[in-house]
Structures are given as C-alpha cells and as structure tokens.
Amino acid sequence: MPISDEPAINLPQRGDEGGGGGTARAAGSGACLAPSAESIIRIDHITKIFKNRQTVVAVDDVTFEVQRGEIFGLLGPNGAGKSTLIRILTTLLQPTSGRACVDTFDIHAEPEKIRSIIGVCPQNSTLDVELTAYDNLEFYGKLVNVDDALLDARIWQLLKMAGLDDRAHMKVQTFSGGMRRKLEIVRAFIHHPLILFLDEPTIGLDPESRREVWEQIASLNAERTTIILTTHYMEEAERLCNRIAFVDKGRLIALDVLENLKRLIPAGDLLEIGFETMTEVVVSAIRQVGLVNSVEEKGQKLIISAKNGSRVLPAIVAIFEKYSLPISSISIHSPSLEDVFIYLTGRKLDDGGNGEAQQKGGRRRP
Amino acid sequence: MIRGAIAIFKRDFKKFLGNPYVLVFTLLMPIMYLVIFGNAMGGTISHVPIGVAQEGPPYTQTPLFNDAVDALMHLQPQRDNPRMFDVTVYTDETTAKNDLSEGRISGVVVFPSEVSSDHAVRMYLDSSDYMVPTLVQSGVGAALSKIGAHNPVQVNNIYGDIKYIQFFGVGVIVMAIFMTTMMGGGIALIKDREMGIHEGYLVTPVKRSSIILGMISSGTVRAFLAGFIIFGVGILITGIIMRSMEDFLLVLLVIFIASIGVTSLMVSIASRFSNQQEYASTTAFFNLILFMTSGAFYPTIGMPDWLRWITIINPEWYSVHALRSIILRGQGLAVVGPDLIALLVFSILAISLGILTYRRTLE
Numbered sequence: 129m130p131i132s133d134e135p136a137i138n139l140p141q142r143g144d145e146g147g148g149g150g151t152a153r154a155a156g157s158g159a160c161l162a163p164s165a166e167s168i169i170r171i172d173h174i175t176k177i178f179k180n181r182q183t184v185v186a187v188d189d190v191t192f193e194v195q196r197g198e199i200f201g202l203l204g205p206n207g208a209g210k211s212t213l214i215r216i217l218t219t220l221l222q223p224t225s226g227r228a229c230v231d232t233f234d235i236h237a238e239p240e241k242i243r244s245i246i247g248v249c250p251q252n253s254t255l256d257v258e259l260t261a262y263d264n265l266e267f268y269g270k271l272v273n274v275d276d277a278l279l280d281a282r283i284w285q286l287l288k289m290a291g292l293d294d295r296a297h298m299k300v301q302t303f304s305g306g307m308r309r310k311l312e313i314v315r316a317f318i319h320h321p322l323i324l325f326l327d328e329p330t331i332g333l334d335p336e337s338r339r340e341v342w343e344q345i346a347s348l349n350a351e352r353t354t355i356i357l358t359t360h361y362m363e364e365a366e367r368l369c370n371r372i373a374f375v376d377k378g379r380l381i382a383l384d385v386l387e388n389l390k391r392l393i394p395a396g397d398l399l400e401i402g403f404e405t406m407t408e409v410v411v412s413a414i415r416q417v418g419l420v421n422s423v424e425e426k427g428q429k430l431i432i433s434a435k436n437g438s439r440v441l442p443a444i445v446a447i448f449e450k451y452s453l454p455i456s457s458i459s460i461h462s463p464s465l466e467d468v469f470i471y472l473t474g475r476k477l478d479d480g481g482n483g484e485a486q487q488k489g490g491r492r493r494p
Numbered sequence: 495m496i497r498g499a500i501a502i503f504k505r506d507f508k509k510f511l512g513n514p515y516v517l518v519f520t521l522l523m524p525i526m527y528l529v530i531f532g533n534a535m536g537g538t539i540s541h542v543p544i545g546v547a548q549e550g551p552p553y554t555q556t557p558l559f560n561d562a563v564d565a566l567m568h569l570q571p572q573r574d575n576p577r578m579f580d581v582t583v584y585t586d587e588t589t590a591k592n593d594l595s596e597g598r599i600s601g602v603v604v605f606p607s608e609v610s611s612d613h614a615v616r617m618y619l620d621s622s623d624y625m626v627p628t629l630v631q632s633g634v635g636a637a638l639s640k641i642g643a644h645n646p647v648q649v650n651n652i653y654g655d656i657k658y659i660q661f662f663g664v665g666v667i668v669m670a671i672f673m674t675t676m677m678g679g680g681i682a683l684i685k686d687r688e689m690g691i692h693e694g695y696l697v698t699p700v701k702r703s704s705i706i707l708g709m710i711s712s713g714t715v716r717a718f719l720a721g722f723i724i725f726g727v728g729i730l731i732t733g734i735i736m737r738s739m740e741d742f743l744l745v746l747l748v749i750f751i752a753s754i755g756v757t758s759l760m761v762s763i764a765s766r767f768s769n770q771q772e773y774a775s776t777t778a779f780f781n782l783i784l785f786m787t788s789g790a791f792y793p794t795i796g797m798p799d800w801l802r803w804i805t806i807i808n809p810e811w812y813s814v815h816a817l818r819s820i821i822l823r824g825q826g827l828a829v830v831g832p833d834l835i836a837l838l839v840f841s842i843l844a845i846s847l848g849i850l851t852y853r854r855t856l857e
C-alpha cells in the first residue's frame with residue numbers, strides 16, 4: 129500500500145496501515161447499521177490514489193465521523209483532497225481502499241440509496257448554460273424525484289431565494305458568475321436532502337452574496353439538514369461550522385470545534401488592557417494567575433498572553449479592582465483559524481503552493 | 495508575430511500529438527476509404543442469382559433450354575473470374591416469378607416451347623436494383639449468341655424503369671438518419687462530460703438506463719424527423735410514387751425503427767467517450783463502413799464476401815432494403831418484416847451495450 133511513511137501528526141485516527149484496504153472492502157457490503165444516533169457519515173480509513181501518468185495520493189487514510197444535524201467544515205488549501213473526499217461520499221468516485229457509510233448506506237453497496245438522500249453543489253459549475261434558470265431547476269427537480277404537483281412552487285421559491293425570480297426564463301449563459309453560483313446552490317437542496325454537500329459554495333461571490341449564502345446555509349441547518357462544506361475561506365468556516373476538519377495533502381491533520389482548534393496553539397489568546405497608571409505589584413500579581421503565559425508592558429497597554437483569554441479575564445480585572453487601578457480598554461485577540469493552520473502545517477492556507485496537488489481540483493479523465 | 499505564430503503552432507501540435515486516438519483515426523480513415531470504397535464500388539458483380547424456366551405446355555425441355563442453361567451456368571466474363579450467374583432451374587414459370595417478386599432471385603429467363611409462335615426468350619428483371627438488370631440482359635445475350643441461337647429477346651422490367659436517382663434517393667433517407675445521429679445522437683453526453691455538467695446529475699438518483707434511454711428517445715425523434723423530411727424531398731426530386739396510404743405509413747414505420755437502430759448505435763458509442771474529437775472520428779469511421787455496405791450507392795452483390803458479411807450486422811443495410819422493398823417494389827410487411835425484426839434486435843443489443851458501458855462515476 130503506497131501510504132507514505134511520514135509519521136502521523138498528533139491524531140489518534142491513523143490506524144494500522146497494513147489492514148486498511150482489502151479486508152475493509154470485502155466486509156463492506158450492507159453493514160452500515162447506524163452505530164449511534166449522532167453520526168450520519170462514517171469514514172473509515174479511506175484512501176484514494178489516482179494513477180494517471182503520475183501516481184497521486186489524493187486522500188490518504190482518512191477516518192472521521194460527521195454528526196447528524198451539524199455543519200461540518202472541511203478546510204484545506206487547493207489540492208488538499210477535499211473535493212475528492214466529497215466525490216467519494218457522493219458516490220462519484222470509488223475509494224482505492226477503506227469504507228464509508230452515509231446514513232445507513234455503504235458507499236460500495238448502496239450508492240443509489242445514498243444519491244436519493246443527498247444534495248450536492250459541486251465546485252465546478254454543472255448548470256446547463258443553454259437552458260434557462262427555471263429549466264435547470266425543473267430538470268434537477270425531476271431527476272431527484274420532487275413531486276410534480278409541488279415542483280413548480282418549489283422552483284419559484286428557490287428562484288426567489290437566489291434573487292433570480294425576475295430572470296427565471298433567461299438562459300444561464302447570460303448570468304454572471306455569482307448568479308450562477310447562487311442558482312447552483314439552491315438547486316442542491318430542491319428536494320430537501322438529508323445531507324447537503326457544498327464544495328466551495330461561495331467561491332467567486334461578492335461579500336454581500338456570500339452573506340446571503342451563509343444565511344441560507346444557516347437556515348437550512350436550522351431545519352436539521354446536515355451540511356458538509358469545503359472551503360478555504362477562514363471567515364466562512366468560523367462563522368458557519370460547528371466542527372472543522374483540517375485537510376492537507378490528503379491527510380486529516382486536525383478535527384475539532386473551533387475553540388478547541390484554537391487551543392492547539394500553545395501561545396493562546398492575546399489580551400490587551402489599557403491603563404493610565406501601572407504598578408509592578410499588579411504585573412506580578414497577574415503573572416501569578418493560572419493559564420497566563422507572559423505579561424508585557426507596552427506603552428499604555430499591558431499585553432497578556434494566556435491559554436484561554438476569556439477565562440482568565442475576570443481574574444485579571446479583579447486584580448485591577450483590588451489595587452483600584454482604572455482600566456481604559458480591554459480587547460481579546462483569539463488566534464484565527466489561519467494561525468492554527470500555519471501552526472499545524474507550517475504553511476498558509478490559501479497559498480496552494482504544493483503544485484503537485486494543484487491539478488486535482490479540476491476534472492480528471494480516467 | 496513569428497513568436498506568436500510559433501506559440502500557437504506548438505500548442506496545437508502538442509494537442510494533436512497528445513491525443514493518439516484521433517491521430518490513429520486520421521491515418522486510418524483514408525486507408526479505410528481506399529479499402530472499402532475501392533472494394534464496394536469497384537468489385538465485379540458475380541454470382542447473380544437468376545432463375546430459368548421452360549415455357550409450356552408441353553413442359554419437356556427443349557434443346558435450346560438445355561444448351562442455354564448450360565451456357566448461362568458457365569458464363570464467365572473473363573477467364574479465372576468467378577461465374578456470373580447462380581442459376582436455379584424452375585419447373586414452372588409461376589414459382590420462378592414468385593421468387594423474383596420476393597427478391598430471392600434477380601431475374602427469370604423463360605425459354606419458348608417448341609410450339610411457340612415467335613420463339614421469343616422472355617426475361618423478367620428486378621429493375622429496382624442498380625446494374626444487375628443490365629448485367630442479366632447482356633449475360634443472356636452472350637449465352638444465346640454462344641450457342642448460336644437467334645431467338646428474339648423480350649425484356650420485362652417488373653418494377654418499371656427505375657432511374658439511378660430513385661435507387662440512390664432511397665439510400666439517402668438512411669443517410670439523413672445517420673447524419674442526424676452523428677451530429678446529435680450522443681454528442682450531448684460528451685459535451686456534458688467535457689464541460690463537467692454530468693457531475694451535477696450523476697449525484698442524483700437518476701439511473702444510467704434512464705440517461706441512455708432518454709438520449710436515445712430524443713435522438714430518435716430528431717432522426718425520424720430528418721428521415722421524414724428527406725423522404726418528402728426525395729419524392730419531389732426523384733419522382734418516386736407512393737402507391738397507397740399503407741405503403742406511406744409503412745415507410746414511416748421503417749424510418750422510425752431505423753432511427754431507433756442507428757441512434758442506439760451512436761449513443762452506445764458515445765457512452766464511453768469523453769472527447770468530441772474522438773467521438774467524431776469514430777462515428778465518421780462507422781459512417782463510412784455502414785453507409786458503404788448498406789447498398790445505398792451500389793448493389794451489395796458486387797462486394798467481396800468479407801465486406802458483404804458486414805451487411806449482416808449493418809442496420810443501414812436492413813433499412814435500405816426495407817425502404818427499397820416498399821418504395822420501389824411496392825412490397826409489404828411480409829417482405830420487410832424480417833428487416834424490421836433485425837433492426838429491433840440490433841437496437842436492443844445497442845441499447846444494452848450503451849447502458850452497460852455508461853460510466854455512472856467520474857472514473
């Protein structure tokens with residue numbers, strides 16, 4: 129098995145490498161009974177290797193679960209393997225080894241069952257530009273078995289949602305990139321899917337449209353739709369996702385809720401407290417507070433580095449009050465997801481620098 | 495300017511070399527043209543099936559009959575060539591004519607009895623075929639002069655005088671069907687693949703049989719319309735006369751079933767390709783083989799055996815045969831029935847192949 133021999137990064141998920149492929153696949157038929165009510169997707173040691181002229185390991189022994197009703201974020205630079213993973217889960221690609229379950233269905237054994245419960249918005253536009261907006265939605269509505277009696281009303285509802293109701297009968301080729309993207313997103317949930325896969329949903333959208341899309345996603349999630357989202361926009365992941373998985377070079381390198389991911393950085397949060405006068409006693413008292421790493425005086429500000437900013441703040445404020453020193457300002461800077469990613473991989477999230485993986489975002493011929 | 499031109503040249507040439515499939519077909523096409531065109535159109539016609547009968551009563555065979563049949567059986571246009579006729583001896587004229595009208599033989603030669611008043615040799619020829627009637631006529635002439643008989647010869651074209659344009663016009667209906675399917679048949683599937691649109695509908699529960707059947711239905715309707723229009727135009731240009739409403743409807747039925755057959759073939763080819771160029775070269779290749787061996791241009795009887803084998807699996811051959819039977823010979827369902835069954839069997843095979851080879855994933 130061509131799994132690279134690099135050591136695993138701080139993750140318990142990596143299993144024994146020898147047993148991955150064949151055995152899992154052999155046992156893979158129909159054994160996807162939901163083990164717990166919470167998890168809706170279970171991925172078990174999935175590996176995907178593309179053999180074209182070059183061999184590319186797009187997904188490398190990835191294991192995780194997605195919980196029912198959450199918004200799950202897959203974050204990583206271009207070519208990290210996010211789209212490949214989505215394509216495996218949406219039955220478009222077969223994994224080289226490993227198995228996965230979507231709801232109670234195995235991706236090998238019952239792909240057609242999976243297709244009827246998912247909605248997908250792929251990364252590349254898959255609208256038929258020679259058809260009108262309405263016709264595109266109608267086409268998909270029929271393919272995903274929306275009741276004919278409800279279809280027309282549903283299409284108009286979605287067109288309004290996307291702000292395209294005045295252009296319903298215009299061909300998609302006359303639409304701007306943002307309009308196409310919005311149409312593609314609403315198309316993905318025309319049939320109220322149980323699970324919605326959004327592959328870079330807001331790519332190329334202006335800030336306002338992006339916010340609209342975020343609102344749509346949040347409101348869909350409020351109706352108990354599980355959403356799996358890939359993105360390389362930090363802000364998007366921070367705003368929307370309950371749990372975030374970092375993917376890099378086909379590997380899962382971290383998976384947790386936002387706050388816990390941020391705690392992976394030992395430096396923690398930065399607290400800035402403005403003051404008028406300062407005494408040495410106060411500084412040393414603050415140094416004694418648990419979780420505080422360092423305290424530094426900079427002009428009229430005290431820069432405090434602490435593991436968990438919001439938790440130490442009351443103690444610090446209490447010290448100021450004890451010595452009757454007025455506080456002129458308080459601010460807490462949490463490290464951004466970007467900082468976490470740089471910490472984990474040593475690279476920036478959107479530099480896409482690993483050229484070999486770059487090509488994988490596009491379409492691929494066998 | 496030169497720099498730009500070189501860059502454009504290099505880009506185009508790299509693409510050309512990067513696609514060996516198209517490269518092979520580009521070279522294969524002229525070679526196939528040579529082999530197929532050369533053999534289909536230039537072959538000497540031999541083994542023409544004809545029937546001979548002795549006029550009566552009395553039905554006793556005359557010396558003329560015996561000598562002439564012997565001469566016909568051994569007639570060779572040149573030395574070492576295959577025999578020109580496959581002669582069947584009929585005991586009576588009616589059975590022979592019956593076989594002629596059902597297309598089993600291309601002509602009947604009836605020799606006069608001894609009591610005949612004018613001693614004329616009568617010939618009944620299947621004039622719906624191109625070249626063959628003239629060939630039979632000259633062959634019989636040659637045989638008679640060889641045995642030194644000077645009987646007058648009477649020629650009856652059983653389907654009247656049929657011009658080449660009428661013979662060919664029927665074949666063009668099938669060509670119209672083929673051209674439509676080449677342009678439209680499976681190309682939408684390939685366009686979807688090229689643009690990545692298929693990724694959108696492959697994640698829906700739609701079945702691959704639905705995809706293939708949907709494509710075939712739409713292609714069939716288009717091909718049928720094209721065939722129908724060319725049929726109408728053909729009536730105006732070539733002066734074909736439809737004998738009855740039933741014949742007209744039967745022609746439409748044949749065009750429809752032929753459309754299903756040819757479209758299914760094209761869609762099943764398209765089910766595997768992801769590049770329009772590859773598809774275009776492949777269909778052009780099929781177009782050549784199938785149309786050349788369909789008998790639309792030239793009677794298949796003139797083709798070498800190996801080429802004639804292709805006609806057995808060629809839906810266009812059955813279509814051309816069926817259309818000619820109805821339009822030129824006025825024959826009915828009894829004759830075209832087997833053609834229609836063959837077309838349907840072919841369609842079912844092609845549809846199954848298309849469904850089985852269609853990839854439901856991106857791999």
